[in-house]
Amino acid sequence: MSTSFNLDEAVIFAENPEPRCPCVLLLDVSGSMSGPPIAALNEGLKAFQEDLNRDDLARKRVEIAIVTFDDRVQVVQEFVTADAFEAPTLETGGMTYMGAAIHTGLDLVRDRKAQYRTNGVAYYRPWVFMITDGAPTDEPGTMEKASARIRAEEDKKSIAFFSVGVEGADMERLQTVAVRSPLKLKGLSFQEMFLWLSASMQQVSQSRPDEQVALPSPAGWGEV
C-alpha cells in the first residue's frame, strides 16, 4: 500500500450536539445595589460574555440563565449558549427576595436537565452562582426551604451552589444558606469575578470522565 491514503480527507465526522454546561446566575438587584455596584455588575456581565466567547468549546457548551431578585423575582435570561448570550443591563429596585430567587433558579436547572434528557444531550453538573449585598427579606420560611433544597441537591450532586457577598452583605447569614462557604467580593471587582467564573466554566465544560476540575484561584477578587 502507499502512504498516500489520506484519512484526513476521507473520514467524515458524526455531528452530535455539544455536551452542555449549565450555569444560573442569581443576582441581587435590591435598592442597596444601586449606583456603582450595579454599574460594576453590568460591566462584569459583559466581560463574562466576551471571555466565554473567546473559548471555541466553551461558547458552544456553556449555557447561561439569569434570575434577578429585589421585591420580585425575574428570569431576565432563559438558558442560552454563551455564543448567543447578550449581557443584559440590570436596574435596581427594592427588597431582597433571595429565597424565592433560589427556588426559581433551582427550578430552571431541573427543567433544563429534563430538556437535555429528552433530547439526548449530555451535560455537566450545573452551577448556581448567587451574588448579593444584603440579607434575605423573604416571607418567613421561604429562605429556610430554599436552604434545605440547596443542601438536598448538593448531597445528590445535582448542582454546585456558590455564593458571593458584596460589601454590605450579611456574611454570617450567607454562611447558613448554602453548603459551600460564601466568598466576599473585594470592593467591586465584578470584572475579575466574572473572568474567574468564565475560566471555571471553560475548565468544567472540557473536563473528561472523573476529572476533578482544578478551578482557578478566586484570590484576585474574593476572600473567604
Next chain:
Amino acid sequence: MPWMVIGESVRGTGHERRSQPCQDAWAWKEINGDHLCVAVADGAGSATHSDVGARTAVATAVERVAQSIIAPPESMTNSPMLDSPTGELERWRSPLTQVIEAVQQELKLTAQQQEISLRNLACTLLIMLWTPSGIVALQVGDGAIIGRNHRGQMVALTQPQQGEYANQTLFVIEDNAADQAQFVYWSSNTSNHGDTEDDGNNGGDRPCADNISPLSHIALFSDGLQRLALELPSGKPFDPFFAPLFSFLDQARDSLSNSTDPKEIFNNAANTLETFLRSPRVTARTDDDLTLVLITLAPNSLAP
C-alpha cells in the same frame, strides 16, 4: 497471521497543554494462531497514575485472556459445548469475569508497590476476543467496540457507559465492574444469523444471534473519538467515519500479499493512522487522548 491489526494511542492536545501524559493504552495478542485478543484502556483524567493503570490493565487483560485459552479453566471445559450464541456467551462469562478480577488484582498490586491509592490507577477497559466461532466483546466504561459485517453494515457491539454527567463513567477498579460490564457475543457461524435488518444498536449483555451475518471488521476506540464516530445518544456507528478507515485497512492488508516487507506495511499504516489522529481536523473537535484500533481478517485467515 490471520488478522491485520492497526492501532494507535495518541496524547490529546488538552493533555499536552496540561503537561499530562497520554493516559490511553492498547495491547493485542494472537493466541494459538486462531484467537486474537485486543484490549483498550483510557485512564481517568483526575487519576495521577492512570497512564500506568491503563498500560497495566491492557497488558494484564490480553495475558489473562491468552491463559484462559491455552489452559481453559474447568468452568469452560466442563460446560457443555452448546452450539448456540447463548451457549458461547455463557461459556465465556466466567473466564472473562476472572480476567476483570485479575486486572483488578494487578492494579491493586501496582498501587501497593508504588504506594499510591488504587483510585489513582482508575481506567476504563475494553476487550475484544476473536475466536474461530465468533467475537466476544466486553466493556467497562466509555468508548465503544463496533463491527462491520460482510455486507458492509455497521453494528455497535458495545456502547459508551456514562453517568448522569458528561464527565462521569465506570472504571475497572470499581468492585462492581464485572457486574456492570457490557458483555456481548457475535457468532461467526452464518447459520446463526437471520436476515433481519438491524438498527446497528446492540449494546447490552446478550448474544447477538438473530442478526446480520458474521463480522469482517472490528474497531475499538476510547471516548475521545466517541462524538466523532458515533451517532449519540443511540450509539449507532457513524458509517462515513468508519467506511474510509476500513477501506484503508483493507488496502494495507491487500498489499501484504505482494510485499516482501510486511513490517514496512504495518509501520506505514500505523503512521498514516497516527497522522490522522493528530490532524487539525480531529484535534479541533476533541482535545482528549485518542485510541483507535482497526482489525480485519488477513489472507491466511483460519476463520471460515
